[in-house]
Amino acid sequence: MNTEKLDIYDITIIGGGPAGMYAAFYSGMRAMRTKLIDAKEELGGFMRTYPEKLVWDVGGVDPIHCEKLIDSLIRQAKTFDPTIVLGQEIARMERRDDNVFVVTSKTGESHYTRTILLCAGRGMTQIQKLHIEGASRYELNNLHYTITDLSRFKDKRVLISGGGDSAVDWANEIVKLAKQVTVVHRRDEFTAHEQPVAQMKASAKIMTPYIISRLYGAGDRIESIALEHSETGAIEHIEADEVVVNHGFDRDFGDLLKWGLDKEDYGVSVDPRMRTSIPGIFGAGDFITYGSKVRLIAGAFNDAVLAVNSAKLYLEPTASDMAGVSSHNERFNEKNKAIMHE
Incomplete structure (x- = not known):
């Protein structure tokens, strides 16, 4: 197959909860071409089940209603214009001979990507x-x-x-x-x-x-x-x-757990760098488990950073271990100028 004719992304994030949204932002900081896919028709993940709840434990953020936190995360996720696909539950995954992954939704759409980041949270939950x-x-x-x-x-x-x-x-x-x-x-x-x-x-x-x-x-x-x-x-x-x-809630991850990923009682297993048992596939948020896992929104953000950094190094072994901090990251130069102008 001619890869030049395919729309291939550097990273495809499956799941639009806090881990997935922050990963979409952070992968933009790493200049990665990013796609974010969620099975529902709106981003937010499990947080959508308690929009009126006050969230206290996100660093540097005053107590905030969950709905407003979701809105802020969505705006942040869109900072570097990732492709966002809603209403598609991903079912199948295969790796081609050129190491490009093909993930296919239950409605038949195929997505091509060099790495996958699983941020499926608690899956398709049922009360x-x-x-x-x-x-x-x-x-x-x-x-x-x-x-x-x-x-x-x-x-x-x-x-x-x-x-x-x-x-x-x-x-x-x-x-x-x-x-x-x-x-x-x-x-x-x-x-x-x-x-x-x-x-x-x-x-x-x-x-x-x-x-x-x-x-x-x-x-x-x-x-x-x-x-x-x-x-x-x-x-x-x-x-x-x-x-x-x-x-x-009853948790249902659909076909994601049929991909052959190593898993434990409470999530897919990852190593300290958020790498799953399948090279090129990473995980973050409530979908995964590891020894020091912190099941907080703040923990999901940290997982996302580690996972994106690992995906970047998987694609470019000579890349830096992490993105430059925002105050010195040239990706923000024009955006900072626009804000200062306003």
């Missing part, structure tokens, strides 16, 4: 819903699996079920507005980070170890909930105006 008879009829009213408008909880009695980071973070946000917040978890210990858990315990009513066993309502609104003690089976009843369930 774990309540498996309780009749629960679905309340979903359009006061049973919530995600939150897009915090104001609806003002002066309400709110019950939250879950013990992970999202459930705890929502409790800490909602308690500022609600009349009362009760957090129910099936175990005594919460899996979220220590400080938010301590904050939640100081401001919300905690009921452990309990699970939701039945919902009682009128029409399409929940009015009260039966809670069952996980150890004794004893039943407690509590009235609530709004119910938030955050029991996690």
